[in-house]
Amino acid sequence: MILTVTLNTALDITYRVRSLRPHASHRVSEVWERPGGKGLNVARVLAALGHPVTATGFAGGATGVVVRDLLTGISGVRDALVPVSSPTRRTVAVVDGLSGDTTQLNEPGPLITPTEWAGFQETYEKLVAGADAVALCGSLPPGVPVGAYALLIRTARAAGVPVLLDTSGEALRRGVAARPDIVKPNAAELAELTGSHEPLKATQDARRRGAQSVVASLGPQGLVAITPEGRWRATPPRRVHGNPTGAGDSAVAGLLSGLVERLPWPARLARAAVLSAATVLTPVAGEFDRAVYEELLEQVSVTEESSAA
């Protein structure tokens, strides 16, 4: 079982309107709802790849109930979310029917009490004991200490379970120092962490800060990885156009599924890069185009990078 942690889960709502005009009134023609937050996207992709997943994190209020209801509809994902008193946040994506563009409104996360945070750590410790790998994903809701991921990484390491971290800002900085097995920053997160905009140099720097392996997701340029076994670059065979939301989450699912299947690094990176690309072709995070995934997997190139780079 792979354990995904989403401390700041969300109810992702998508509205379609004819054309969004500020200060006007709009009739919403279509409404979609799905469970959101990066770790829940990772869980959906892992389940689609055939890996049993347990999803933990927080869920509260009426929106938390909806998130849990929607999760039960996803086969292969076990719901181990921890109830909290403050309501799970909503995100609203307003899709303009004319231009296809999206306007995003993100509520603040729920306030987690110290008791709730302590309760979560207990649940997490029990779940980690039965996990083959752990993914720690996304932002921290208010009330959770900024060093939270460092704590959760130490728990996983103490249990001998490999742990991947995908977050940003100070939570990433503190997390990296706790020596996770893998961190997967994107270009912006990497630059924020290291101060460098040169991906290979920044990846190297991120590794020096404590991560055993760093896999940087560089959008259409694919992935760059520096690991104890070598350094590689995985590039999709062709550029795909679409919605990049969730592409990074699919890369995380690719890396973790490859890890628990004991694939060599190049094969893990190939899968992660191709899953990312196949996610760009679908309108929502947490889903991917399986036909494109299988097609591109035959064609993706993974090249070794010289360590002098």
Next chain:
Amino acid sequence: MILTVTLNTALDITYRVRSLRPHASHRVSEVWERPGGKGLNVARVLAALGHPVTATGFAGGATGVVVRDLLTGISGVRDALVPVSSPTRRTVAVVDGLSGDTTQLNEPGPLITPTEWAGFQETYEKLVAGADAVALCGSLPPGVPVGAYALLIRTARAAGVPVLLDTSGEALRRGVAARPDIVKPNAAELAELTGSHEPLKATQDARRRGAQSVVASLGPQGLVAITPEGRWRATPPRRVHGNPTGAGDSAVAGLLSGLVERLPWPARLARAAVLSAATVLTPVAGEFDRAVYEELLEQVSVTEESSAA
């Protein structure tokens, strides 16, 4: 007890953002939720005026649960909403922190099944038997027949309970023909019903279509009423600036509270016009500025209109 009917209840959500820019991502700094739909606004104002109110209509899904939870927090309003399987709609008002302007997104209403509509009519008939007056307010959700208000008006009339109708379009046209005691259109609804943009003429025409009394709410120009006892114009003593949302609902509350208190028409109209103005001064529908209400009530002018007008 006054009975308010809100067939298309809503969870009204307000977001504050710094500045709404289409196709950008926004962090919502503040979130408010309140029970919405015109009849629920009327119920809140009636309760604030000291009148016991029973609120019926439909509530479904997770949003329906939140609407009911929020209603229980309003003292003086008894929740008699009828559960349905489809979820209560949300409305999202995005307030721009820089300009103060609001962008509105309205979800479609829930689909009401024929069985649910039949069940509602039974509940309504029982509630009407114990009511001193009935307010039928707002739009019809999908699945409810367009002649719904005509049916509900006939039930109230058969029970000898005075009934006020506040809706628009075809639902208003059909409802007026069922001879409600009062209809309260605004200028746009009146023009749509009668084809006339001259308020007094249109009010007269609306009355000819079946309503016993017509009270037209004309925004800052106050109210025009044609009733079996005479015709009046009620004008607030000074123009107020603010958010007109809910002003019409407060006028309905003013008219109905005056009716059950057996106030003469001029006093009812004075109260309705002043409650409307005092509502414009508050940011949300269903609330009013009590100090301004009491102050303006001393100063409002109600003048008789000649029937030759």
